[in-house]
Amino acid sequence: MPTGVAMPDAREQLFAAAERVLLRDGPSALTSRAVTTEAGCAKGVLHRNFADFDAFLAELVLLRAAGVDAAAAALRGAAGTGTVAGNLAGALTDLFGPVAVAIVGLITSRDGLRARLRDARPTGIPILAEATAMTAGYLSAERDLGRLPADTDVDTLAPTLIGAAHLLFADRTGAPPPPDALRRIITATLPGPR
CATH class of the missing domain: 1.10.357 (Tetracycline Repressor; domain 2)
Incomplete structure (x- = not known):
């Protein structure tokens, strides 16, 4: 995953990625790693924008x-x-x-x-x-x-x-x-x- 690269609209990109994972693989597959992988970003991007995965x-x-x-x-x-x-x-x-x-x-x-x-x-x-x-x-x-x-x-x-x-x-x-x-x-x- 890329690090140190600005990600415009990171929150919306993460939300869209979560919806894609949810639709494709179901609720049990929805993890922070699955979301950030789907969004094409480092896991830290999610944690910089949200207190934890449940907050996201x-x-x-x-x-x-x-x-x-x-x-x-x-x-x-x-x-x-x-x-x-x-x-x-x-x-x-x-x-x-x-x-x-x-x-x-x-x-x-x-x-x-x-x-x-x-x-x-x-x-x-x-x-x-x-x-x-x-x-x-x-x-x-x-x-x-x-x-x-x-x-x-x-x-x-x-x-x-x-x-x-x-x-x-x-x-x-x-x-x-x-x-x-x-x-x-x-x-x-x-x-x-x-």
Whole structure:
């Protein structure tokens, strides 16, 4: 590995390398050496930018979880257009792409990472928690527009839909679910007209 060579955007390069290792080899293969080898840099680059490997992983997770905000804004903007089930199915299919599914697997497989994340986020699993909030916000907007019954319990419905969606997409090595699978689940779960 090269040493003494400046590495512009080292943090982003390390995050991208970690995602490639995670997607290709799974959570158990994600080590500091695997990340720095994939990034083509010395191991010290990671340790100069992060307190330890779990700090690096925690920041990666929190950055990717924060990216759900843009999807949430787009989904809320779709309220009142198309169908509720169609809008949710599209947004959740995009959300549960390979990187997000792999990161959820990473969180559940590393005790040290979960402990570090609890320092920043005492409840919920990052990405799944943001997805739940995104879904609840959208369902609330649709309820306010009268496209869902006024008594729709979005705080129960949102995690139910996220759990079902995650189960569909959770196998990182298998084929993605058929395009209409998530829409059928959403349609069956939503109250009133869809």
